[in-house]
Amino acid sequence: MRFDELDLCDEVLDALDSMRFDECTPIQEQTIPVILEGNDLVACAQTGTGKTAAYLLPVIDRIASGDYPTDAINCLVMSPTRELAQQIDRQMEGFAYFLPVNSLAIYGGTDGAGFTRQQHGLKTGADVVIATPGRLIDHIQMGYVDLSKVSFFILDEADRMLDMGFYDDIMQIVKRLPSERQTLMFSATMPPKTRRLANEILTDPVEVSIAVSRPTEKIDQSAFVCHESQKTAILKHLFKTAHSKRVIVFAASKLKVKELTRELRRGRFKAAEMHSDLEQTQRNEVLQDFRSGKIDILVATDILARGIDIDDISMVVNYDVPREAEDYVHRIGRTARANADGAAVTFVSGREQSKFGRIEEFLGYEVKKNEIPRELGDAPEYRPKSDRGNGRRKSGGKTRDGRGRGRGRKDRGAQNKSKGQPSGMASSAVNDVKTPENNHTARRRNRRRPGGDESNRQSAD
DSSP states (O other), rough: BBBSSSSSSSSHHHHHHHTOOOOOOHHHHHHHHHTTTTOOOOEEEOOTHHHHHHHHHHHHHHHHHHHOOOOSSOOEOOOOOOHHHHHHHHHHHHHTTSSOOOOEOOSSSSHHHHHHHHHHHHHHHHEEEEEEEEHHHHHHHOOOOTTOOOOEESSSSSSHHHTTHHHHHHHEEEETSSSOOOOEEESOOOHHHHHHHHOOOOOOSSSEEOOOOOOOEEEEEEEOOOOOHHHHHHHHHHHSOOSSSSSSOOSSSHHHHHHHHHHHHHOOEEEEETTTSSSSSHHHHHHHHHHTTTTTTTEOOOGGSOOOOOOOOOEEEEESSSHHHHHHHHHHHHHTTOOEEEEEEEEEGGGHHHHHHHHHHHTTTTTEEEEOOGGOOOOOOOTTTSSSOSOOOOSSSSSSSSSSSOOOOOOGGGGGGGOSSSOHHHTTTOOOOOOOOOOOOOOOOOOOOOTTTTHHHHOOO
């Protein structure tokens, strides 16, 4: 479906035209009409499928065409991280370029001038406020935040916010919202705790679920079955023999990220760490150094798995196996972007084998296994359905297509892979939104609106 087939106002369509966005992604096609009709919504779709545009476009449209106050907060978007809040704010600038709809990003890590600017915006009102829960609570506790006129409440990456421990903050914010509002929840996964939150704060929601796509075939996936004590040595071997630049290494905890970064620096690798303990200015500096090439290797927690736009990644390494298959897809999806090729390598220790086995079941094929260098010792046998998974590895095992697992063998299982979600807005609108040029003249379309005349739109609001 094309965007101009949706009941979006001409100014929003002009902005999309300027950014060369024509086709909707599946999540946008299914959710935008629901939001325009005023229904609560629970949408489950992985990162990179165009979720941000799916809720921003109809909300911008409704605010612009409705009778909403100009001195109050009309829409509140909750974001788990500062980086995602900044990204959403940038997208707002592009989508609302031809409309008098403004936005304000609220997050921590700013200087005194930045905090004062946030404070002033919250006092005077903004059409769309994009906020991290913790920083918004800070402002609320200072007594000048009025959420009583919020008409749209949106939770982006709800599952991640709950994983980060923001449930109490979210519920504290919800108590300050009017009962008559439209609530939209977008989440990459829908575990029980996310489902419980949806039941608590939404009213008769429409549910939309887009299946998690498999990784693109452009990602060369492989794994090392190893002992935990061998991981760092294998990582250094990988950097010396394969990729050592434009690499992201994902580890399970902040402590492990810090320790691994120190170890790599001792080995004279240009590495830096990225985790939630860093101040915003430090994060920005690290990301800038990585983008500019001053840093080759970024060691990170899952803070980099979603919501941060970094292109040209040559390799992603899962130093620790992620908890869920969806997390695996998000992580390795950082590489092979914009039609480039990429590699993804996972280290699988004995007690991680069952988790990786479940990931392979989700993928529908067995990820090829690399041989550990002989000088690093013996590897455990790969037995993902066994609780032990720590015996000697057998030789001559078979992959799904019956080939052996000899040194250098590949079994990408390409015949079983999905090519993932369509690109379109997913790759551009979510990560690289560009503001329309100032000299662009908005085109007016003389077309019949599928939703009827403007009075009908108002009644739908």
